[in-house]
Amino acid sequence: MERLKGKVAVVTGGSVGIGAATVTRMAEEGAAVAILDCQDREGNALASQLTDRGLKAGYWHCDVSKEQEVKQVLDQVADTFGSLTVLVNNAGISGPNKPTHELTEEEWDRVQNVNVKGVFFCTKHAIPHMKKARVGSIINLSSIYGLVGAPDVPPYHASKGAVRLMTKTDAMVYATENIRVNSIHPGFIWTPMVEGHLKTTGQDLEAAKQATAALHPVGHMGEPDDIAWGAVYLASEESKFMTGSELVIDGGYTAH
Ligand code: NAP
Numbered sequence: 001m002e003r004l005k006g007k008v009a010v011v012t013g014g015s016v017g018i019g020a021a022t023v024t025r026m027a028e029e030g031a032a033v034a035i036l037d038c039q040d041r042e043g044n045a046l047a048s049q050l051t052d053r054g055l056k057a058g059y060w061h062c063d064v065s066k067e068q069e070v071k072q073v074l075d076q077v078a079d080t081f082g083s084l085t086v087l088v089n090n091a092g093i094s095g096p097n098k099p100t101h102e103l104t105e106e107e108w109d110r111v112q113n114v115n116v117k118g119v120f121f122c123t124k125h126a127i128p129h130m131k132k133a134r135v136g137s138i139i140n141l142s143s144i145y146g147l148v149g150a151p152d153v154p155p156y157h158a159s160k161g162a163v164r165l166m167t168k169t170d171a172m173v174y175a176t177e178n179i180r181v182n183s184i185h186p187g188f189i190w191t192p193m194v195e196g197h198l199k200t201t202g203q204d205l206e207a208a209k210q211a212t213a214a215l216h217p218v219g220h221m222g223e224p225d226d227i228a229w230g231a232v233y234l235a236s237e238e239s240k241f242m243t244g245s246e247l248v249i250d251g252g253y254t255a256h
Contacts, residue, residue, distance in 0.1 A: 003236045005030035008081040010074065012036045012064050012122055013091030015043035017191030018141065021224030022088055022231045023057065024050065029232055031086065032056035034077040038063055056081070064091045064118030071125045084129035086235045089119040089140045089163075093156075094193055097200040100154045108155045115159035119166060127179065136179035139234045140167045141227075144187050144250050153197070164246065171244030180243040182234050187250030188212050189222040217252030 009026045013019040014035035020042070027033045027050045035057065037043045043059040050057035058080060062073040078084040095111035096103065119140055130136025145153070146160030164183055171181040188194055198208040213220045230247050233239050248254060 001028070002030040003232060003238065004086070007031040007085050007235060008034070008077070008083050009086035009088065009235060010034045010036060010077055010084060010122070010126065011088040011090055012062070012118065014088075015039035015046060015059075017193060018186065018189055018224045018227045019088070019090040020046055021228035022090065025225065025228040025232050026086070026235060027055040027057050029236070031235070032081040033058075034073075034081070035059045036062040036064070036073060037091070064089075064122055065113040067121045067125075070118075070121040074122070074125045074129065078129045083133045084126055085133050085135055085137070087122060087126040087130075087136070087138045088231055088235075089122050089138065091118055092141060092159075092193070094153055094197045095155045095159075097153050097197065103155065111155035111159050112162075115156070116162045116166075119163055123166075123170060123181075127174065130174075130179045131177060134178055136174070136177075137235050137239075138167075138170065138179065138181040139231050140164075140181065140183045142167070142183040142185050142246070144185050144248070144253050146183070147185055147246070147248070147254055167246075168244045175243055180234075180239070182239070182242060182245045182247060184227060184230050184234070185246055185248045185250060185254075186227050187216050187222055187253040189224055189227060191224060194221070215253060216250065217255060220251065222249065222251055 009031045011023045014023045015037035035043045047057045047059040060073045092115045096107045142163040143160040145157045146164040167183040
């Protein structure tokens with residue numbers, strides 16, 4: 001299949017989890033894909049695995065919370081692949097699982113710096129390349145936690161709510177320039193992030209997994225590909241009339 005033929009995609013946090021699945025599916029659909037992350041070993045291994053299969057991919061070290069690093073890397077990606085037309089703002093951290101009155105300012109800021117400022121920096125420095133190409137699709141990973149509340153990870157909820165509305169504003173700002181901006185809202189997907197998060201609950205990991213699975217009407221958590229295919233759709237011309245929208249992929253979590 002060549003649903004993304006001719007596209008050049010950047011996937012932040014692309015070394016593992018949802019990002020790695022998105023990288024893989026986008027490359028298989030014909031895009032040239034830049035993996036950006038701080039997990040260099042996993043990112044380089046994924047890039048090699050894809051290029052060994054004859055697909056187009058490369059790895060760049062990039063901390064999305066550092067503006068100069070983001071600008072430099074996005075410029076290098078555009079030089080390497082000839083343009084930049086898809087940005088998946090996927091890098092994110094869950095942050096400390098403490099009630100609001102116990103959080104420090106540093107803990108709060110760290111989550112916002114990656115999850116919110118990172119989306120701002122990557123979008124800011126991708127837009128000039130998309131304007132040049134006269135086409136673009138920006139896909140922001142928000143969460144069910146950007147739609148509804150739950151009694152945990154307060155800074156994460158705040159960050160994902162912000163990403164939801166940044167998406168809508170940018171969608172309107174760039175709509176006439178053929179640059180679309182949409183958000184994806186996953187339910188719990190089994191990745192290193194969720195494993196790390198469940199370990200902070202103090203419960204036995206298996207019990208925590210089962211309790212989390214039960215929050216979804218379908219009775220189980222999702223897998224990274226469930227989200228990757230949504231991202232492929234939003235990156236492709238199949239979704240050309242879609243901007244400012246929320247693609248909820250959550251096993252029914254928010255349906256009740
Ligand atoms: P993950 O398994 O933790 O993978 C995220 C990747 O992003 C990791 O390699 C991580 O590196 C990297 N990263 C973190 N901070 C970064 C930074 N400053 N610059 C560059 N890369 C950075 O996460 P995931 O579960 O796949 O989640 C991906 C996205 O989906 C996140 O935005 C998350 O909030 C969102 N999401 C996930 C779920 C879920 O259930 N998994 C649900 C809703 C939304 P480190 O390991 O070094 O941090």
